[in-house]
Amino acid sequence: MATEELFLINAGGEIASMIYPPWVRHARGAPLPRRWRVLTIANAEQHLVRVSDDTLEMEVTRGHMFEDPTSQMFREPSLVFHPGDKATLPGLEVTVLSVDGWAPKKVRFKFETNLDDPKRVFLLLENGRMRRALMPEVGGDFVVPPFG
DSSP states (O other), X not given: OXXXXXXXXXXXXXXXXXXXXXXXXXXXXXXXXXXXXXXXXXXXXXXXXXXXXXXXXXXXXXXXXXXXXXXXXXXXXXXXXXXXXXXXXXXEEEEEEEEETTEEEEEEEEESSOTTOTTEEEEEEETTEEEEOOOOOTTOEEEEOOOO
């Protein structure tokens, strides 16, 4: 079993970017990852801040997450998010910090171990291609480009 965990930071309306990357890698000879997670679905620019060794916060600069109709396959607008809502997944706790309309604007991601764990790979989708994203030091930040 593979031990690598892959985290796509910024999926947008292209469903293929949310589902197929592990399978494409596998078809090219790489093992399937232990985990494949998409952190946010947002078409707008986002601001990522590393708040501690194991925690990130991301905020959409204009609008909110889930604005793209494709993202509503995963959650419909009638299921309104509220600050403080949590989702717990193996190895990750997600907390909604603020909302805009029905969907999250700012979210906290708390991982079970340090973000610098060499088995954890963060990816950014930029200009239709994925590239590795290195996490900043605690207190550091960077801009996550809009999908595309």
